[in-house]
Amino acid sequence: MPEGPELHLASLYVNKMCEGLVFSGSVEKSDVNKNPEVPFCCDAYCIKAQSRGKEVILTLTPIKNDDDGKRKVAKRQSQQPMDVVFRFGMSGFFRFTSVDDLPKHAHLRFYTNENPCRVLSFEDTRRFGSWHPNGTWQKDRGPCVMFEYESFRENVLSNLSDKTFDKPICEVLLNQKYFNGIGNYLRAEILFRLQIPPFVKARTVLEGLVLQDEEKKKVKKEITVVESTDKTGKKGVKAETPDLLSLCHTVPLEVVQLGENGYAPAKGKYSVLQAWMQCYCVDGMNSLGDHNGRTIWFNGDPGPMVPKGAKSRKIMWKRQKDDHDYTDSKKAKKTCTDSTAKAKPAKKKDNIKVKKENATSKTQNASKRQKKTTKKVNVAPADENKKPKTRGKRSPKVLPKTGTNTIKSQRVEEVNKTKRNSVTCRKSATKAKPQRKRSGTQGGRSSK
């Protein structure tokens, strides 16, 4: 699930798994993938990762060996570190496995120098992901919402005259020039926290924050003074009521806090993140296609700038095929679909509706709603409606049930393996996995 938090978790994952390991040889690319080869080759190198917004950089650093440095000069060894910039598209992520467990869609592979060697691979089922050898953070992407918060905020607030802010807030939130790291589920969760209708003009929502920030700066000194003097138990500082931009920072960080459960494709997987979601794909919420054809999830009013003909979407929320064992989570999922969706929303205020409406009436409603809307917006940071969570029937977690799980999954692996050779890797099938030793380049790993 590659939005900012997942990219960051990916970088943590890489650093954790690769710490202290020595990688060796050349970087291998699958044949089907159209991204460039990574022209890096070294007997001994290490891998480190960092993230910024929706990008990850892997740094491949040759490990110096003073002794034989000269002897090996002959070979075409990379002497300099290389940065490779990754964007994950819709399905990219990193995995570290044994060679035998090489995943089906491992499109870029880094091998360790271990005896049965292991592999760090960039897996990307849909191949929308990209990598760029000797790359840099993409120009035109803004500061990271998670780790460059101040400049992120500054970048938005000092550019509100940009016509991009004429658009609905939900669409602007996907603009990586200003919101590097926000993606489709985050925009829904963020707007939901403040109950901001998705189709309100972005500038309208953000204008207020400019003054707000300036006030803060003025008052800041006072505050710090106050804080230092009166030490009322709390740590102070954090007290600020959240606004849209601060939530663009804290909400993704919440996901990072969930940890690799949200990322590691191994186990319960999505269940944790899914349980965390309050809006995106949540039963009882509304959904509409935005002007770019992306589905926005929200609660209550859509706001005035709804695209003509926008239709509500159905959920087809995957349930990470752990096959077996989910006995009733399966039912839960079905519930999620829609028929029952009607049944449950009893809880919400009562102003919902929208859901299955048709375009025509919608626009009309929209104008009518506008007042309500704007009112809401102004009231937004109220922090009172903070907990509307209908929360009810999130999926019941799916606990792993380890025993069966492992066995089963192993079996699955076997199947995949055989399949893999014939299908995914086709051309590459020959060198598919174990004997991946690029004849020409250099003998490398297995030999020694």
Next chain:
DNA sequence: CGTCCACGTCTAC
């Protein structure tokens, strides 16, 4: 079987 949908960019009328 076919259709729709998916956590994202890109570039071409």
Next chain:
DNA sequence: TAGACCTGGACGG
């Protein structure tokens, strides 16, 4: 503002 780029899961007939 549409497609294009891809694979695969869920669902409908």
